[in-house]
Amino acid sequence: MTRTLRIAVADDEPDVRDYFRVMLPRLGHLVVAIAENGRQLVEQCTSQKPDLIIADVRMPELDGDVAVQQICQSQPTPFILVSAYSKPILLDGCQTVGHAYLTKPVKRDDLEDAIALVCPDHPARENSQKNP
Amino acid sequence: MAHDFLQRFRDLQAYVGWTEEDAARAKIVARVIEPHIDALIDDFYSEVQRHADSARVITGGKEQINRLSASLAGWMRESVEARSDAEYVQRRWRIGLRHAEIGLNAAYTSAAMSRLRNGVIGLISAEFGSSSNELPLLIQTVNKLLDLDLAIIQDAYESEHLRREKLAEQARSEVKFRKLVEAAAAMVIILHEDQTIAYFSPYSEALTGYSAEQVTGWVFVRALVPEHARDDVSQTIAATLAGHPTRAYELPIIHHDGRERWFVWNAQRLDDFDGGVAVLAVGQDITEQREAQERLLQTERLAGIGQMITGIAHESRNALQRIQSCTEMLELELESNSEGQRLVHRLQVAQDNLRRLFDEVRNYAAPIQLEKAPCRIDSVWREAWSLLETSRRGRAATLEEKVDDANPVAEIDRFRMVQVLANLMDNSLAACSDPVVIQVACRDAHLRGQPALQIRIRDNGPGLTPAAQLSVFEPFFTTKTKGTGLGMAIARRIVDSHGGQIAIGKNSSSAGAEFVITLPRTSA
Structure with a gap:
C-alpha cells in the first residue's frame, strides 16, 4: 500500500530548494519543511517531526550532517545526505535508521531509488508519476 | 748554454x-x-x-x-x-x-x-x-x-x-695527467687556440658516441655544441684563452645520435701545450640530475594543477546540481511541448557529458591511492566486461579469454584494474564494427628483473594509426565522437602507479589494436 512521506528538505541553494518543493510532490510525497541551513532544519524538524530528511551537507551556520546527527539524538529519522564530495560521511549514532548518501548532481531517478532504499516500506517507484 | x-x-x-x-x-x-x-x-x-x-x-x-x-x-x-x-x-x-x-x-x-x-x-x-x-x-x-x-x-x-x-719529468707528469684524466668520470678535452679539438678523453668518447680519432681536429663548437649556444660558447673559450678561467658553465653537448647531454664545465688556459696556448676543459655530466630536477618540477606542477582541478571538479558539482534541478523542473513545465521536451533532452545530454568530463578529469588528476590485494586477473577482466553490459546491448560482441598455464594472480587494486580494462574494452567496442571480438590473454613475464604478469588485449577493429600510436596515452586524445579523451591517460596512470607498464602491442596493425599491460606480481 502506498504511503505519502512527510519530508523535510534543507539546501542553501534556492534552485535546489525549489526542485525538492516541485519534484517530491510529483513522487507522491509531502514537503513539510524547507530549510536554508542546518540550524533551521533542526528547528523545523523538532516541530514537524518528518518521516524523512533530505539535506545538503555543506550549509551556512550548521552543516547538514551535524544537523541530522542532532535531530537523530532526540528523534531518530531516516535521512538522505547530498554532497558535492564523493567521500562517504559517517555519522555516529545514526546507523539504526535508514540512511543514504548521494553525490551531486542528483537526478530524479537517484532520488527515487534513495527514498526507496531509506524507507523500504514505501513503494515509491510504483506510486510516482514518472515521465515517459 | x-x-x-x-x-x-x-x-x-x-x-x-x-x-x-x-x-x-x-x-x-x-x-x-x-x-x-x-x-x-x-x-x-x-x-x-x-x-x-x-x-x-x-x-x-x-x-x-x-x-x-x-x-x-x-x-x-x-x-x-x-x-x-x-x-x-x-x-x-x-x-x-x-x-x-x-x-x-x-x-x-x-x-x-x-x-x-x-x-x-x-x-x-x-x-x-x-x-x-x-x-x-x-x-x-x-x-x-x-x-x-x-x-x-x-x-x-x-x-x-x-x-x-x-x-723526463714532463713525460712523468704527462703520464700522471693522462692516467688521472683517463680515470676521471668526466669529459676532459683540450682545445687549440683555433678552438679545434686536440685531446678527447676516453670518458668523452663514451658520453658523446664519438671516438677521439674522429673528433681530433674538429672545431669544438661546430661539432658538439647546439647551434643556439655556439656564439656564447666561442666567446667563453676565447675569454678562457685570454686568461679568464671558466667556472660552473652549464652547456649541453650533442651526442652522436642527436640527443643532448648536459654538462657543467670548468675550463682554464694551458700556457704551453704543443708549443702554443690551449684550453683545458672538464665537463661533469649532469644530465640525470637535470632530468630528475625537471621530473620533480613537473611532478610539483602537475600536483598543483591536479589539486586545483580536483577542487574545480568538486565545486562544479554544486553548480551542476542547480542546472540539473532547473532542467528537471523545466521538463515538467514543458510536459505538453514536444519541441521543448526535445531541447530539454539535449540539454540533459550535454549536462551529462559535462559531469562525466569533470569526473574523469578529477579521476585523472587526483592522487591515486591503491588498495592492493592478490587478485586473479581473469576475474578482473570478466568484471570489466560485465560493467560494459549497457554499451554491449544490441551489439554482437564476444570476449575470448586465454589463461593457459600462466599464474593469473597479481597483487593489484582490483577496482582500479577493472577501470583500466573496462576503458580498453570500451574503446574497442567504440572502434570495432560488429561482430566485435576482444581477445584477452595473460602470461608469466618479467619486469625490471622481477616476476610479473602480462595481459594482452586485442580487438578486431581498424587498429591504431601511427599518429594515434604516438598520442594514445596523452590526456584529451580521442578518436571517438563521444568521450573525454582521458580513458587511456587514466589507464596509464593507474598502471604506472602499480609500478607496471602499459604499451601498444607490436601486433597493432590494420588487423586490430593490441595493448600489453605488465604488472609486478607483488608490490614493491
Missing part, C-alpha cells in the same frame, strides 16, 4: 789566468807526451773497466774501446795544441753531451781526468827532472788546460742532464 759556449770558454780562460806563455808551454807538453799517448789511453780504459759504474757505459766491448781510444787520442793531441777556437770548444762540449746521453756518472769524468793528469805530469816530471825551473810552470799549464776542458765538459753535461731531467 750551447749558443754562447765560446764566450763562456773565454771567460773561463781569463778566470784560470791562461796566457800566451801557457799556449807555448802546451806545445812542449805535446811533444813530451806524444810517444806515450797509447800507454796513457790503455791505462785510462783499463781503469774505466775496473769500476762498475764507469764500465757500465761501455756496452760495445773491444770495438767500442778501440773507437773511444782513437777519439781520446785525438782529444789529447788537440788539447795540448791549445787552439781554443769555436770548433775546439764545441768538440769538448759534445763530450759532455755524450756523457749525459750514455748516463755516465759525472764523478767518473773528474776521476778519469785526474788519472790522466797524473799520467801527463808524471811524463813531464820524468823528462825535465825535479830540479828544473820550467817544471812547475809546465805543470801549471797542464792543470789550466785540463781544468778548462773539464769545466766545459761539465758545463755541457749539466746543461744536457738538466734538459733530459726536465723532459
